[in-house]
Amino acid sequence: MKKYSEEFKLMVVREYLEGKLGYRALAKKHGIKSKSAIDRWVKVYEKLGQEGLTSKKHTESYSVQFKLDVLSFIKRTGSSETDAALHFGLTNPTIISSWKKAFSEDGSEGLNRPKGRPPMSDKAENIKGKQAKKSEMTNEQKLERENELLRLEVEYLKKLRAFQMDPEGYLEKHKQRYHSNSKKPSN
Template sequence: MVKYTDDFKAMVVREYLEGTIGYERLAKKHGVKSNRQVRDWVNAYKKFGMEGLVRKKRDAIYSVQFKLDVLNFMKRTGASLADTALHFGLTNTPMVAVWKKKFLNGGAEALDNPKGRPVMSDKAKNVKKNQKPTQENEMTREQKLERENELLRLEVEYLKKLRAFQMDPDGYLEKHKQRYHSNSKKNSH
C-alpha cells in the first residue's frame, strides 16, 4: 500500500480547493491510485483541517467497544468506510476495513488482538532468559475463563447497544455523538 506524506496530501487538497481541477484529474496528475483517495483527503481536511490529513501514530489503541460501535454504525447506517471513519474522527480509513474483516472472521474476540508482539518489560526479559526452552508461557485455566467472560460481557454490551440503535437510530446517534468525538480526540494524542 502506498503511503503519502502529509505535505503531499496537503498540496493535493490545496490544489483541489483552488477549484481548477477535479478529483480524477488530480489523482492522475499526482499518481494517486484513485480519485476516491483524493476525495477522502479533501473531506477529512474540510472536517478536521490539517489534522485530518495527518496519519495517527501506530500506537493509537482503540477499545474493542469503540471498534464494535464503529462497525455497528457502518452496518446500521450503510455508511461507507470513509464516511464512517470521518464520523468517528479516524483518519486511517483502511483501519476500519481491517476491523470489519477481523470481526467477520473471528467475532468480537478477534478485535481484541493487538497487532504485532507486545512490548516486553525488563523483568519479563530476565524471566525469559532464565526459562528453559521447553516451558510454555500459557494462560492458566482461570485466566482463560476470565478473558472469555470479559469478551462475553463485551458481546452482550454490543448487542444491547445494537438493539437500542435499531429501536431509535436517530436518538441513539444523537445521544452518543458527543462521546465518540471526545473519545477520538483522546486517542489521537
C-alpha cells in the first residue's frame, strides 16, 4: 500500500471539499488506486481536522479492552470500520481489520499480541516456550490422546486380521467402496 504525505492528503481533501470533483475523479487525477482512500481522508479530516491526516508511527498501542470495545461497537451497530474508527478517534481505520482478523483467529488472546517480531535474543526462548506449551498437556488430555491411539490401533489390527483371513474377499468388499467413491460426477 502506497503511503501518502500529510500535505498530499490535505491537498486532495481540500480539493474535494471545494466540490468540483468527486472521489473517483480525484483518485484518477492524482493516481490514487482507490477512491475509498479519499473518502476515508475526508471523513477523518471532517471529524479530527488536519491532525487526523498526520501519519503517526505506530507507537501508540491500544489495550485489549479498547480493541474489544471497538469490535463490539461494530458488531452491535453494524458500523463500517471507518465509522467506528471516527467514533473512537482512531486516525487509521484499517487497523480495525487487523484486530478483526486476530480476534477471529485467536479470540481475545490474539488482540494481546505485541506488535512486530520479537527481538532476536528472545527467539530461542520463544521456541523453548512453544515446545514447553506443547509438552504441557494435562493428564486428562494425555489419557484421551492415548485412548484415541489405542482405538486406532485396534481398528487397524481388526482390518489386518480380516485381510489375512480372506484377502480376496476383503479386497472385493473394499473395492466396491472405493469404486463408488470415485464415480463422482465431473463438472
